[in-house]
Amino acid sequence: MNIIKNRYLYFLISLLIIVPGIVFMTLHWTSTKEGPLSLGIDFKGGSLLEVQFTGTRPASSDINSVYAQFSTATQPLNDPIIQPLGTDSFSIRSKQMDDATKGKLVAEMESKFGSKVIVLNFTSVSASVGAEVTNAAGFAILMAALAILLYIWYAFREVDHPIRYGTAAIIAMLHDVLVVLGVEAMLGYFLGWEADALFLTAVLTVIGFSVHDTIVVFDRIRENSNIYRRVEYEKMVNHSIVQTLDRSINTQLTVMFTLFALALFGGDTIRHFVIILLVGIFSGTYSSIFNASPILVVWENKEWKNWFKRKDAATV
Amino acid sequence: MNRSRNNWLIVMIVVLVAFSLWTDLSKNISIQNPLNNTSLVNRNTDIHLGLDLRGGLQTLLQADVADCASVKASDLETTRTILQNRANALGVSEITMQTAGNCRIVAEFPGVSNPEEVVAALQQTALLEFIDAGDTPLTIGTKVETDYGQSSTTTQPTATVAAATATPSTTATTTSAASPTPAPTVYHTVMTGAALNTVAVQVGSKPGTYQISFTLKPDSTQLFADYTSSHIGKILAIVLDKSVISSPSIQSAITGGDGSITGSFTSAEANSLAVQLRYGSLPVPVKVVESRTVGATLGEDSVRKSLTAGAIGLAIVILFMAFYYHLPGIIADLALVTYALISFMLFKMIPITLSLPGIAGFILSIGMAVDANVLIFERLKEELRAGRTLSQAIDLGWSRAWPSIRDSNSSTLITCLILYVFGNSFGASMVKGFSINLALGVVVSLFTAIIVTRTYLHLVLDNLKLGEHPRWFGL
Numbered sequence: 001m002n003i004i005k006n007r008y009l010y011f012l013i014s015l016l017i018i019v020p021g022i023v024f025m026t027l028h029w030t031s032t033k034e035g036p037l038s039l040g041i042d043f044k045g046g047s048l049l050e051v052q053f054t055g056t057r058p059a060s061s062d063i064n065s066v067y068a069q070f071s072t073a074t075q076p077l078n079d080p081i082i083q084p085l086g087t088d089s090f091s092i093r094s095k096q097m098d099d100a101t102k103g104k105l106v107a108e109m110e111s112k113f114g115s116k117v118i119v120l121n122f123t124s125v126s127a128s129v130g131a132e133v134t135n136a137a138g139f140a141i142l143m144a145a146l147a148i149l150l151y152i153w154y155a156f157r158e159v160d161h162p163i164r165y166g167t168a169a170i171i172a173m174l175h176d177v178l179v180v181l182g183v184e185a186m187l188g189y190f191l192g193w194e195a196d197a198l199f200l201t202a203v204l205t206v207i208g209f210s211v212h213d214t215i216v217v218f219d220r221i222r223e224n225s226n227i228y229r230r231v232e233y234e235k236m237v238n239h240s241i242v243q244t245l246d247r248s249i250n251t252q253l254t255v256m257f258t259l260f261a262l263a264l265f266g267g268d269t270i271r272h273f274v275i276i277l278l279v280g281i282f283s284g285t286y287s288s289i290f291n292a293s294p295i296l297v298v299w300e301n302k303e304w305k306n307w308f309k310r311k312d313a314a315t316v
Numbered sequence: 317m318n319r320s321r322n323n324w325l326i327v328m329i330v331v332l333v334a335f336s337l338w339t340d341l342s343k344n345i346s347i348q349n350p351l352n353n354t355s356l357v358n359r360n361t362d363i364h365l366g367l368d369l370r371g372g373l374q375t376l377l378q379a380d381v382a383d384c385a386s387v388k389a390s391d392l393e394t395t396r397t398i399l400q401n402r403a404n405a406l407g408v409s410e411i412t413m414q415t416a417g418n419c420r421i422v423a424e425f426p427g428v429s430n431p432e433e434v435v436a437a438l439q440q441t442a443l444l445e446f447i448d449a450g451d452t453p454l455t456i457g458t459k460v461e462t463d464y465g466q467s468s469t470t471t472q473p474t475a476t477v478a479a480a481t482a483t484p485s486t487t488a489t490t491t492s493a494a495s496p497t498p499a500p501t502v503y504h505t506v507m508t509g510a511a512l513n514t515v516a517v518q519v520g521s522k523p524g525t526y527q528i529s530f531t532l533k534p535d536s537t538q539l540f541a542d543y544t545s546s547h548i549g550k551i552l553a554i555v556l557d558k559s560v561i562s563s564p565s566i567q568s569a570i571t572g573g574d575g576s577i578t579g580s581f582t583s584a585e586a587n588s589l590a591v592q593l594r595y596g597s598l599p600v601p602v603k604v605v606e607s608r609t610v611g612a613t614l615g616e617d618s619v620r621k622s623l624t625a626g627a628i629g630l631a632i633v634i635l636f637m638a639f640y641y642h643l644p645g646i647i648a649d650l651a652l653v654t655y656a657l658i659s660f661m662l663f664k665m666i667p668i669t670l671s672l673p674g675i676a677g678f679i680l681s682i683g684m685a686v687d688a689n690v691l692i693f694e695r696l697k698e699e700l701r702a703g704r705t706l707s708q709a710i711d712l713g714w715s716r717a718w719p720s721i722r723d724s725n726s727s728t729l730i731t732c733l734i735l736y737v738f739g740n741s742f743g744a745s746m747v748k749g750f751s752i753n754l755a756l757g758v759v760v761s762l763f764t765a766i767i768v769t770r771t772y773l774h775l776v777l778d779n780l781k782l783g784e785h786p787r788w789f790g791l
Contacts, residue, residue, distance in 0.1 A: 050614075099607055103432035122431070122609040129376065129605045140738040147730045155723045201673050201735075201750050205680060208731035208754070212684070212724040216691065219720035247687075247694045254636060254690070255683030258629030262679060265628060267621035269368075269614075270672055277680075 001245075004238040007294035014175060014291060017283075021182010024189055035134075037181065038188040040196035043134045045127030047097045051106065052089040055115030063090060066112060070097075070105050077101075085268075089120060096124055137200050141177070141207065145170050148211050152218070159222050164299050169214045172292035176210040177203060179283040180276055187275075198273040206280030209255070213248060213288040220244045221293065233300045237293050245289065252285040325771045333654055336661035361664040365426075366671030366749060369619045371612030372426040373434060379419035380601040387419040391599040396421050398598055399438055408434065417741035421602065431609045439604060444509025444593065449551035453563040460558055464505035506543050506552065511536035513573075515593045517586045520578060526586035529576040530593065537573035545569035554593070562589055622675050629679060630656070633686055641693050644773060648689040651769040655685050659760050668756065674749040681757020684728065688765030691717045706777060714770055721765065725758050732758070 003010070025036035034044065041048050060082040071077040080094035097105070102122055109117045152166035159165065180203055187193045220240035228236050256278060263274040298304070339345055339361050346358040367374050377399070379387045392415050399421065400413045413423045428434055447462050454460065513531045520527040532540055544552075544566050554562040554577075564577050581589070634652065637645035659678065663670060670678075696713035704712060732755035739748030 052611075052613075098604065099432045099435040099609075118611055118613065119609060120611045120614040122607070124607045126605040129378070136738060136741075140734055144731050144734045147734060148727050151727055151730055152723075155726075197747065198673060201676075201747055204731065204735050204747070205677075205750075205754070208728045209680075211727045211731070212687075215724040215727055216720045219723060223716075223719075243698075244694075247690050250640065250690045250694075251683070251687040254633045254686040255680065257632040257636065258626075258679045258683055261629035261632065262622070262625045262676070265621060265625040267618055267625075269618050270622070270676060273673075273676065277676075 001242050002238055003241050003290065004234050004294055004297055007290075007297065010290035010294065014179075014287070018175070018178045018182055021178060021185055024182065024185035028185060028188065037185055037195045038193070039130075039134070040194035040199075041093065041096075041123060041125050041130065042197040042200075043130045043137075043195065045096055045125050045130040047094050047102075047124040048121065049092045049094075049102065049105075049119070050085060050089060050121040051092070051109070052118040052120050053113065053115045054088075054118065055113070057084075057088050057090070058109075058113045058115075060084070060090065062113065063092060063109070066105060066108055067092070067094060069108065070101055075101065096126055098124065133197075141204070144204070144207055145173065148173070152211075152215065155215075156218065156222055159225055161299075164296055165218050165221075168292045168295040168299070169211055169218065171295055172214050172287040173207055173210045175287045175291055176206050176280055176283045180206055180280045183279045184276060193272055196272075198270065199276060202273050202276040202280060205277060206284055209281055210284035210287060213251070213284050214292045216247065217241060217244050217288050217293055221296070234297050237297055241289055241293050248285055248289055252281060255281050322771060322774050325767065326775060329654070329768055329771060333657060336657040339661040339664055340657060359665070361667075363664055364667045364669040365615070365619070366669045366674065367424055367426060367608070367615075368610050368672045369615045369670065370426055371610050371615040372424065373428045373431040374422065374424045374606075374608045375435060375438065375604050376416075376606035377421045377423060377438065377602040378605045380603045381419070384417075384419040387600055389415075389418075392419065392421070395598045395600045395602060399423065399602075402437060403434070419600070420605075427612065431607070435604055435607060439602070444512075445505045445555045446507050446511075447503040447505055447553050447555050448547070449503060449553040449563065451550060453551050453565070454553045454560045456560050456563065458560045460553075460555055460560060461502045462505045462555065462558065463502050464508065503553070503555075507536055507539060509593065511540070512593060515590050517583070517590050518576070520581070524582075526581045526583050527576050527578040528581070528586055528590050528593065529574065531574040534573070537571075540573070540575075541569065541571040544575075545571070554589075618672055622672065626675065626679055630682060633682065637686065637689070641690075643776070644689075644693050644696065644769075647772045647776060648686070648693070648769055650772055651689065651764045652682070652685060654768050655760055655764040656682070658764070659757060662756060662760065663753075668752055669749060670753075671749040673747070674753040677750040677753035678757055681754050681761060684725070684758055685761030685764060688717075688721050688725075688761055689769055691721055692765065692769065707774075710770065710773055710777070714766070718766075721762065725762055728758050729755055 028038065029036050032038070063082050064080065067077045067080045075095070075097060077094045077097055080092045083091045083093075085091045099122075102119075102124070106117050106119060149166040149170050152169050153162050156162040156165045184193065184195055184199065188195070217240060220243055221237055224236050224240050224243075228239070231239075259274050259278050259281065263271055263278065266274060343362045344358075344360050347356045348354070349356050379392070379395075381387060396413055396415050400411065403411050403413065403423065403425070408425050408428050410426050411424065413421060416422050423438065425431075425434055445462055445464055447460065511532055513533045515528060515530045518527050518529050519525075547566050548569060549565060549567075551563055551565050553560050554564070562577065567578075577589070630652075634649045637648050637652070639645070641648065659681075662668070668674070692713050695717040696709055699709035699712045699716075700706070732751040735747055735751035736755070739751060
């Protein structure tokens with residue numbers, strides 16, 4: 001099996017996922033001005049109220065009028081986004097509202113609709129906290145990337161050019177982050193999904209897993225570079241990938257089994273989280289086999305010098 | 317591997333698994349010393365569920381100041397203590413309140429049914445009052461009513477006191493707006509905490525005792541002088557949020573604007589009273605910036621579903637390992653069960669609060685636990701193909717797989733650490749819970765893969781002589 005030979009094909013496959021994702025993110029950014037993804041209240045502030053009605057569920061227009069009733073200049077609650085949840089519940093998103101208002105609002109719903117109203121879930125986040133969390137999350141991802149780069153650099157210090165390994169692992173990791181963000185942007189566009197704190201946790205998990213996976217392959221290259229000193233670099237890398245292929249796939253399968261179980265039986269609360277994890281774990285395995293190690297070869301051969309030559313040849 | 321060392325490891329694993337089973341299945345563990353019947357260990361090992369799983373309220377409070385960096389850590393800590401006391405007074409059980417970062421406090425109230433009231437109580441400004449309790453000292457903790465804020469000013473006490481102490485008429489008083497039921501005693505507020513200028517703890521006259529000295533703001537000095545001159549020997553109780561915190565008597569007129577509260581206080585008592593006097597209102601004003609309420613039903617539903625999903629996922633992984641890796645796979649499955657038992661025991665003993673992301677982190681760590689085994693078995697197969705004897709292959713497989721296990725898990729631990737710091741300083745307990753569980757899972761999985769699987773495998777090989785059956789190893 002020669003994976004390295006077709007490396008540009010595998011890079012292309014990655015781009016086929018990443019480029020549409022970037023397009024969707026750009027579209028979202030230009031149309032809403034709020035950023036590349038539609039953000040949940042955890043990041044941009046606001047309130048989410050999930051209520052269950054023991055009697056008949058009122059029409060969403062009735063909910064709308066109750067919200068309008070409690071809307072004030074300092075706390076505008078007009079035009080909340082109301083989505084039905086199951087057969088007897090609503091999920092209602094609005095601008096931020098305090099606990100006292102929520103209490104009054106629920107009491108008003110109870111008396112108006114003549115049904116007991118159970119608050120399943122109420123979250124209220126102020127915009128300033130949300131913005132700060134967004135910045136901190138970006139910072140956390142950068143810190144993680146830097147720390148991992150340094151660790152790999154150190155762990156591979158006895159190999160030639162250890163920084164290449166760290167850099168390649170980080171590129172593969174960024175690949176996975178871009179895939180996950182792109183898929184989230186598409187799901188946001190088609191299904192109205194919003195990125196919340198759990199989404200952030202998923203991204204961070206994918207980062208951890210991606211690097212974990214890449215290191216296993218790199219470890220093999222590290223070991224083989226001592227054994228096969230005379231074999232050319234390209235062949236040696238390919239051999240290492242093939243040797244670790246069983247392990248890469250099996251590990252991915254076991255993680256995916258548990259994630260599939262969670263997606264199917266884990267309930268609505270975490271489905272979004274689990275699906276993002278599934279995408280990210282798949283991408284993590286793909287990038288560690290088809291991107292990270294081929295990047296080492298591209299770097300070793302300094303192939304970017306040929307990229308332009310090839311173009312010249314094509315035009316001539 | 318040395319056989320006696322292996323035997324020793326088996327004993328250790330059996331003891332560990334037995335202890336884990338005991339902890340996992342019981343809600344409380346206690347060990348008695350058989351010699352003198354004293355309790356050696358007595359721990360509540362009930363599982364701690366996060367608010368998202370059991371229902372409750374979580375609020376993030378933030379210092380209401382322009383610059384977060386200006387908040388002193390000690391002030392934030394005092395604020396936390398006062399809020400904690402205030403919340404305890406509401407009668408909600410198992411409150412946790414922790415400072416997060418420079419200027420935030422995370423407060424969790426499991427199982428509350430009235431989140432609005434709790435949030436309101438946290439946000440109110442505490443009121444410190446000195447009240448005229450007459451001749452009888454009040455028990456600390458007594459709830460009292462005072463006239464502060466009921467009359468327009470506190471300098472005209474007679475009117476309010478007269479109104480409050482008037483005996484309710486024996487005739488039906490439906491027209492009376494005052495109080496239809498016999499009113500509890502309403503105490504007169506002499507002054508509030510706003511009158512205090514400085515408060516300090518001093519060594520008392522008797523050795524080992526402490527007293528609190530205070531000075532008053534200039535505009536309150538005259539009021540206090542007049543009051544104390546005419547009430548010598550009476551009780552001037554100190555009340556925080558309508559709850560008595562101290563009940564001293566007036567021993568002499570305090571005319572100079574400074575006085576002291578004596579009594580046989582210990583150092584700690586005197587300090588705590590001083591803090592309450594000093595910070596009757598919070599040293600740092602706070603506002604609620606985030607509030608999350610999860611209903612109990614949603615929580616129960618999530619627990620049930622994620623447990624089902626976890627069990628199904630684990631079952632699939634176990635089957636997969638057995639089918640793909642044959643004998644070593646089955647042994648890895650046993651190690652995986654050992655892993656689950658030990659992790660669950662640690663969750664209960666440390667204790668670690670299990671939240672939904674936490675469970676997800678744990679399930680993910682099952683995947684990583686399997687990964688360590690997969691790495692070893694792939695190596696084991698390679699060594700067997702290379703013609704090594706089984707026992708050699710096992711030991712070589714482990715030692716060759718070790719660097720990759722070490723480096724890959726180290727990078728996961730690094731990510732966990734950064735997630736933890738991020739979650740901790742922003743009060744994002746979801747992220748924090750996830751990182752703790754994943755990190756714990758990684759550490760335990762290293763232990764089970766390196767020690768437990770290997771020991772089990774040697775145990776089977778040394779005693780059942782299966783060395784002649786390569787197919788059992790998936791070759």
